[in-house]
Amino acid sequence: MELLLQQVLAGLATGGIYACMALAVVMIYQAIDHLNFAQGEMAMFSTFIAWQLIQWDQPYWVAFIAAVVLSFIGGVAIERVLFRPIHNAPILSSLVAFIALFSILNSGAGYLWDYTIKTFPTPFGNKPFLGLTLISTHQAGMIGVTLGMLGLLYLFFRGTRLGLAMRAAAANPESARLVGIRVGWMTALGWGMAAAIGAVAGMLIAPVVFLEPNMMLGVLLYGFAGAVLGGLTSPGGAVAGGFLVGIIENLAGTFIPYFGRELKLTIALILIVAVLMVRPSGIFGRQVVTRV
Amino acid sequence: MSASSEELAVKEAVSIAPAAAGAGHRRGMWIAAAVIVAFLIPLFARDFLTFQLTQVMVYALAILGLNLLTGFNGQFSLGHSAFYGIGAYTTAILMSRWGVPYFWTLPAAGAVCFAVGFLFGLPALRLQGLYLALATFALAIAMPQILKFQPLEAFTGGVQGLVIDKPDPPFGLPIDADQWLYYFTLAVLLVMFAGAANLVKSRTGRAIMAIRDNPIAAAAMGINSALYKTLTFGVSALYTGVAGALGAIVVQFVAPDSFSFLLSVSFLVGLVIGGIGSIPGCLIAGLFVLFVPNIAESISTGLAGAVYGVILLLVIFVMPSGTAGFIRLVVARLSRLRQF
Numbered sequence: 106m107e108l109l110l111q112q113v114l115a116g117l118a119t120g121g122i123y124a125c126m127a128l129a130v131v132m133i134y135q136a137i138d139h140l141n142f143a144q145g146e147m148a149m150f151s152t153f154i155a156w157q158l159i160q161w162d163q164p165y166w167v168a169f170i171a172a173v174v175l176s177f178i179g180g181v182a183i184e185r186v187l188f189r190p191i192h193n194a195p196i197l198s199s200l201v202a203f204i205a206l207f208s209i210l211n212s213g214a215g216y217l218w219d220y221t222i223k224t225f226p227t228p229f230g231n232k233p234f235l236g237l238t239l240i241s242t243h244q245a246g247m248i249g250v251t252l253g254m255l256g257l258l259y260l261f262f263r264g265t266r267l268g269l270a271m272r273a274a275a276a277n278p279e280s281a282r283l284v285g286i287r288v289g290w291m292t293a294l295g296w297g298m299a300a301a302i303g304a305v306a307g308m309l310i311a312p313v314v315f316l317e318p319n320m321m322l323g324v325l326l327y328g329f330a331g332a333v334l335g336g337l338t339s340p341g342g343a344v345a346g347g348f349l350v351g352i353i354e355n356l357a358g359t360f361i362p363y364f365g366r367e368l369k370l371t372i373a374l375i376l377i378v379a380v381l382m383v384r385p386s387g388i389f390g391r392q393v394v395t396r397v
Numbered sequence: 398m399s400a401s402s403e404e405l406a407v408k409e410a411v412s413i414a415p416a417a418a419g420a421g422h423r424r425g426m427w428i429a430a431a432v433i434v435a436f437l438i439p440l441f442a443r444d445f446l447t448f449q450l451t452q453v454m455v456y457a458l459a460i461l462g463l464n465l466l467t468g469f470n471g472q473f474s475l476g477h478s479a480f481y482g483i484g485a486y487t488t489a490i491l492m493s494r495w496g497v498p499y500f501w502t503l504p505a506a507g508a509v510c511f512a513v514g515f516l517f518g519l520p521a522l523r524l525q526g527l528y529l530a531l532a533t534f535a536l537a538i539a540m541p542q543i544l545k546f547q548p549l550e551a552f553t554g555g556v557q558g559l560v561i562d563k564p565d566p567p568f569g570l571p572i573d574a575d576q577w578l579y580y581f582t583l584a585v586l587l588v589m590f591a592g593a594a595n596l597v598k599s600r601t602g603r604a605i606m607a608i609r610d611n612p613i614a615a616a617a618m619g620i621n622s623a624l625y626k627t628l629t630f631g632v633s634a635l636y637t638g639v640a641g642a643l644g645a646i647v648v649q650f651v652a653p654d655s656f657s658f659l660l661s662v663s664f665l666v667g668l669v670i671g672g673i674g675s676i677p678g679c680l681i682a683g684l685f686v687l688f689v690p691n692i693a694e695s696i697s698t699g700l701a702g703a704v705y706g707v708i709l710l711l712v713i714f715v716m717p718s719g720t721a722g723f724i725r726l727v728v729a730r731l732s733r734l735r736q737f
Contacts, residue, residue: 116668142534191713194527199715200473201669204662205709214704321660326538329531349683370542374535381519381528 119246120351122313124251125306125327126321129299134337136295137188138331139196144209146320147183147300148307149175153218155308156225156316157279165228166269168310173301178301184293186377187297192292214318214391216245225311247309254302255344262340271295323370327354330373333380336390345389349375435583438448439576448647449687451467451579454586456651458685460667461593462636470598470629471609474524476517476533477538477664480510480634482656488542489651490552503585506642507635514634518627537658537687538692544653558652561645582643589636594676596632607628607648639665652663659702663690666705671714672722 121149127143133141141147155172187206229246260270273281274291282288307321314320327350334385335346350373357372380387403589439447464479487509488502497505520532545556553559566577596602604625607615617620663686671682689708690701 138530142530186670187710194713196530197473197673200475200527200530201665201709201713204475205713206666207705207706208662208702208709209706211701212706216697216700319452326535329535333531368539368542368547370539371534373531374539377439377535378520378532381532385528 108359108379112359113352114240116352116355117248117348118240118351119352119355120331120345120348121247121251121330122306122310122324123327123350124344125254125302125309127331127347128251128254128307128340129252129303130328130332131337131340131343132299132302134332135340136271136292136299137192137199139199139203139336142200142325143206143210144299144303144328144354145325146214147176147180148303149308149316149318150210150214150305151179151300151304152225152311152316153214155304156219156311157342158222159226162181163228169228172308173304175301176304177297181293181297183300188290188296189293204266209303215372218318220318221320223316225316227309227312243312249313250309251344251347254305255341258340267294267331309376323373326370326373327351330376330380333377334387334389338386338390342387342389344386349350402683411418431496432587436580437590439572439579444575445483447575447579451575451582451647453646453682453683453687454679455640456663456667456686457679458586458589458643459637459640460664460682460686461590461679462638462640462644463668464671464673464676464679465593465636466565466629467668468631469602469609470605470633471719472626473530474533474630474633475530475539475658475661475665476536476540477633478656478658478660479536480514480532480637481641481644481660481664482540482651482653483513484638485645485651485656486509486553486559486641487638488642489561489647492561492646493559495551500581502646503639503642503706505691509547510638511631511635513626514638515631516633518630524631533661534658537661541657542655544656553653556653556679558650561651562650563649568604572650574647581645584641585643589639590676593636598677601625624637662702665721666709670708675722679720 126148129144129148129231130141133139133144136264151172155168158168158171163171183206187202188199191202227243227246229239229242231243233241262272265354270281270286271291271294272286274286275295278288281291310324311320314324314354328347331347331350332347335342335344337343351378354369354372358369438450442450459477459481462480463474466472466474484506487506488499491497491502491505492499515535517532544553545552547555563574564578564581566572566575570577572580597606604615604620607618607620608622608625612622641656651654667679667686670685671678671680689704693704695703
């Protein structure tokens with residue numbers, strides 16, 4: 106029983122990473138109804154920007170804020186330049202554009218910063234948290250930041266005019282346009298926010314998995330699993346899904362011999378396929394009905 | 398994209414209609430000429446070029462598999478590297494563990510991949526568009542880890558992979574092993590391409606394309622959408638799996654990390670470059686996938702991905718029907734000019 110409890114706690118800690126990624130994935134899904142396959146690479150690129158600033162002797166928080174702001178601008182720019190012209194094109198065009206973005210960011214980072222593994226500092230330190238040996242202060246900080254972001258997003262979407270406008274633009278673009286909302290810019294804003302959330306996720310993850318161009322591939326897969334499990338239409342659900350995926354991963358690693366430890370990515374695969382088959386809208390998502 | 402391809406189709410129909418009787422004949426001539434040239438190349442080319450062209454054909458076959466799925470049935474897969482890998486491993490295990498002759502491993506690899514593709518396609522019935530892309534994305538990322546799985550190491554060779562012997566030319570033919578592999582691959586390629594062309598032209602092919610163009614109308618016409626989609630997924634996996642098997646024989650080596658997500662990206666790039674829904678375009682795609690990364694890497698390491706990305710974007714924005722569509726468009730324009 107104690108082992109189970111310990112593993113659940115450790116799972117929550119890794120789940121914080123996935124929850125961050127899932128949140129970013131859902132932000133873009135809400136805005137444009139597409140899964141951003143380049144989300145992980147965008148986060149990785151942002152993290153490299155922060156790393157470069159730290160290498161240039163900037164304090165951590167300056168680098169952090171600069172990376173988040175630059176990512177926001179970058180996200181908006183990507184939407185305006187790349188995805189705006191093809192927003193009415195078939196799914197395949199968007200998919201190919203995402204893969205193109207993935208390739209460019211991945212090999213661009215390799216070209217600029219090479220493929221050696223780099224360490225990334227953590228602002229929370231790595232001491233045991235509240236005397237618990239299982240969970241470090243960094244992991245606790247990660248969970249805290251994720252929940253904090255979720256809270257801010259909730260306040261933003263429920264409590265501000267801009268948040269309301271963004272929800273309207275996502276729910277019903279035509280009607281939103283008729284009441285004077287600039288739907289195109291709302292989409293761009295969604296991209297910017299997703300890029301910024303991704304940047305935070307990347308900088309929180311980098312101390313754990315180390316910084317290199319391919320660091321996000323597995324994390325993104327778990328992020329997708331979390332988002333699908335929680336429901337692609339619900340930011341809160343995605344965060345819950347991310348934590349759940351972390352717990353499932355840890356429990357499988359402990360209690361299923363061989364399989365759980367060596368085939369971690371396969372667990373994500375099975376989770377994704379199973380959820381999509383049984384309940385495609387996820388645990389907390391709403392059923393999407395389309396008119397034929 | 399759809400608008401321009403429709404426009405293209407209309408133009409093509411207009412320009413070809415008077416000469417429709419001659420078109421099939423001319424096409425046959427072109428194919429015959431291409432086969433003769435392909436047959437003569439290894440007699441004059443250096444060994445390394447022969448080896449590279451063999452790989453081009455392998456990639457062309459793999460991309461043909463993806464094209465059957467995406468171009469003709471409208472389903473998306475980011476996981477064809479996994480089927481390529483399964484085909485390659487089937488051949489490698491059969492050859493190195495059980496000493497099966499290489500030509501018998503191809504049907505085996507095809508059968509295994511068809512079964513895996515069919516089974517993976519079953520949930521695909523419920524997964525539309527983006528969700529299928531997501532599930533296959535997960536498959537591609539999980540595949541290297543599955544191939545490294547420790548309890549299976551006795552078969553797969555674990556991280557080290559498997560080495561297989563290069564087959565010798567049979568009947569004492571006066572050619573070396575590379576040339577023989579070239580001809581062997583060419584023969585398989587011709588059979589598989591002819592099969593794909595016939596499949597697309599048949600009643601089944603029309604059903605497959607009807608599902609792509611309008612799933613609801615297709616179902617209303619009595620097409621068993623679920624069955625055809627799953628079967629197409631299986632056939633697509635079969636083609637890519639046979640390509641993987643040939644690839645393993647040609648390279649004489651399989652290792653888990655050769656079948657990563659990046660291979661899927663290459664296939665997708667090839668598909669888009671060659672032309673979605675174009676069977677001859679797959680050959681252009683094969684050439685592209687083999688030679689362009691080499692050129693890019695020779696300029697700077699790690700540049701291949703960026704070049705891929707930029708070219709993908711260019712195609713999407715400038716040339717949405719791929720190289721094959723572009724050539725068709727140019728030919729249509731030229732023939733119209735001649736009429737006036």
